[in-house]
Amino acid sequence: MEGRWQHTTVLLNEAVDALVTKPDGTYIDATFGRGGHSRLVLSRLEPQGRLIAFDKDPEAVAVANAIEDTRFEIRHEGFAALRELEARSVAGVLMDLGVSSPQIDNPARGFSFRSDGPLDMRMxxxxxxxxxxxxxxxxxxxxxxxxxxxxxxxxxxxxxxxxxxxxxxxxxxxxxxxxxxxxxxxxxxxxxxxxxxxxxxxxxxxxxNAELEELQAALEASLDVLEPGGRLVVISFHSLEDRIVKQFIAKHSREEVDRRVPFAAPKPMKLKSVERVKPSAAEVGANARARSAIMRVAERTDA
Known part of the structure; x- marks a missing residue:
C-alpha cells in the first residue's frame, strides 16, 4: 500500500553535503520520513560511523526497520528525544521539517484537503x-x-x-x-x-502534533549533543518554522553579556552560521513541494 505514495527528498545532496564532515562520526536524522537523507548519509559513512534516526510515524518506522545496516538505528520517538543522547557525542544533526508525501497523499492520514479521509492529522x-x-x-x-x-x-x-x-x-x-x-x-x-x-x-x-514546541525543544537539545565542529542542518517549509530556526541560530551566534555583572567576561557564542540554501529552479521544476524549502546550516563552536 505504501508504494502508491512516493516521496521525493528535498535538498537531498545539499543537506548531506553540509551535514557529513566526519565520515567516522555519529549522525542524527531527526525526521526519518521515508529515509532519503538517511540512506545517503549511510553511503557517506565509514564502517565506524553511526546514524540514529527518529520518527513519530509508525509507517516511517516500518520503512526504517527494513534497512539492514549495523551502523543504523531507528527510534519511534519525536525528535525532542535528542536530549536523551550523550552530551557532545554527535557530529551532525539533520532536521527535515517537511511532511512526507505518503502522509499528505494517503487520504487515510487526514492531512490533505484534496481527497476525502478521516480528519486525523496525527503524525x-x-x-x-x-x-x-x-x-x-x-x-x-x-x-x-x-x-x-x-x-x-x-x-x-x-x-x-x-x-x-x-x-x-x-x-x-x-x-x-x-x-x-x-x-x-x-x-x-x-x-x-x-x-x-x-x-x-x-x-x-x-x-x-505540537510541531513548533517540539522544534524548539529539539533545537535546544541539538546544542547539547553536538560536538565542537558538529553541524546543525535544518530544512523548513513555512515561515513559522524558518523564523524559529533563524532566530535560534542568530541567538547562539553571538556572545552573551550578563548585564547584571557588567565587568564579567561574556559567554562565548555556541553556534556559527554557515549558509542558507534554497532549492534550484531545476529541483522546484521537478518537485513542486520543494518550492518553499529553506535550508539553514550552523556549526557548533568550541565553546
Missing amino acids: DPTRGTSAADWLATAPVEQMAEVIREYGEERFAFQIAKAIAARRQERGPLASTSELAQLVAGTVKTREPGQDPATRTFQALRIFV
Whole structure:
C-alpha cells in the first residue's frame, strides 16, 4: 500500500553535503520520513560511523526497520528525544521539517484537503488527540487562535465560528472534505492558486502534533549533543518554522553579556552560521513541494 505514495527528498545532496564532515562520526536524522537523507548519509559513512534516526510515524518506522545496516538505528520517538543522547557525542544533526508525501497523499492520514479521509492529522495515529476530536469540543476563541497563529489565516475567527455552528447544527466534523468545504464556504478570497483550506489544514496539523514546541525543544537539545565542529542542518517549509530556526541560530551566534555583572567576561557564542540554501529552479521544476524549502546550516563552536 505504501508504494502508491512516493516521496521525493528535498535538498537531498545539499543537506548531506553540509551535514557529513566526519565520515567516522555519529549522525542524527531527526525526521526519518521515508529515509532519503538517511540512506545517503549511510553511503557517506565509514564502517565506524553511526546514524540514529527518529520518527513519530509508525509507517516511517516500518520503512526504517527494513534497512539492514549495523551502523543504523531507528527510534519511534519525536525528535525532542535528542536530549536523551550523550552530551557532545554527535557530529551532525539533520532536521527535515517537511511532511512526507505518503502522509499528505494517503487520504487515510487526514492531512490533505484534496481527497476525502478521516480528519486525523496525527503524525503518530496511536497517540494523542486527532484534529476531529479536538474540533468537536474546542471553544471558538481557542480554535480561532490556533488557526490564526499557526496558519497565519486572517479569516480565523470566521472559520472558528463556522465550525462551532456546524457542530451545533449537524454534529462535529468527521472528514477532511467536510472541513475543506466548510472553510471554502467561509473564506471568500484567497491568493491565486491556493486552496482556501490550505492555511487551516496547516494550522491544525501543527497544533495537533505540537510541531513548533517540539522544534524548539529539539533545537535546544541539538546544542547539547553536538560536538565542537558538529553541524546543525535544518530544512523548513513555512515561515513559522524558518523564523524559529533563524532566530535560534542568530541567538547562539553571538556572545552573551550578563548585564547584571557588567565587568564579567561574556559567554562565548555556541553556534556559527554557515549558509542558507534554497532549492534550484531545476529541483522546484521537478518537485513542486520543494518550492518553499529553506535550508539553514550552523556549526557548533568550541565553546
